[in-house]
Amino acid sequence: MKHIEHGFEKRLFSSRWLLAPFYVGLIIAVLLLLLRFFEDLILLVPQVFSLDESTLVLKVLTLVDLCLMANLLVIIVFSSYESFVSRVDIKNQQERPSWLGRVGFSSLKVKVISSIAAISAIELLKVYLDINNYSHTQVLWMVIIFSVFVIAGVLFALMDRMSSGQSKKDS
Known part of the structure; x- marks a missing residue:
């Protein structure tokens, strides 16, 4: 009976890897936000001198909004991965964000x-x-x-x- 229990627990523990595709999907969402960010930025550059100040601020706030959303997704992906799947092993510890592993x-x-x-x-x-x-x-x-x-x-x-x-x- 102990053998069955151990096998079940091992499979149950391994099932955490089912979360990995969700994190890949969120990284793809970050890429989509990046594409939208650059589309908005490229469209903004030729208009910068013809726009009134409030319209320019609105367009820049849209860029900030996209950046905040991308940051949020990255925080969710890394902290969730470390919390539920596996510790991120980075060879160069200087590249490791200070919040990683503490969130x-x-x-x-x-x-x-x-x-x-x-x-x-x-x-x-x-x-x-x-x-x-x-x-x-x-x-x-x-x-x-x-x-x-x-x-x-x-x-x-x-x-x-x-x-x-x-x-x-x-x-």
């Missing part, structure tokens, strides 16, 4: 919600800069949604801080 699942949630709140803030800023093209109701809903992200981020951070404080007490 646990709870702090990953805080980083994700913080990034979403930042992306939402950029979207809200875009609306503010182009306020005449939005109805009062649309703006109100965007502010509500942004507020929910911020509140959720604060609550996640507080829960993370409380649970890390509790785990220090328990040890």
Whole structure:
């Protein structure tokens, strides 16, 4: 019976590798964001002197938005891979990001919600800069949604801080 249990546990543990294709898919999504970033940048360059300041800021904020989303995906991929699949073995330790291996699942949630709140803030800023093209109701809903992200981020951070404080007490 112990032999069956050991075999089952070995297969169960190996099943973590089923997550790897998800991470490959997210890296492909980063490549798609990169393509969109350069498309937007290339289209922006010839217009830079003909655009008014607020339109230029809107277009640059779109680039920032794409960059934040790409950063978020990379953080998710690496920290999830290290948490659930396998440790990333980098020969040149100087290339290893300082956060790699230290971002646990709870702090990953805080980083994700913080990034979403930042992306939402950029979207809200875009609306503010182009306020005449939005109805009062649309703006109100965007502010509500942004507020929910911020509140959720604060609550996640507080829960993370409380649970890390509790785990220090328990040890």
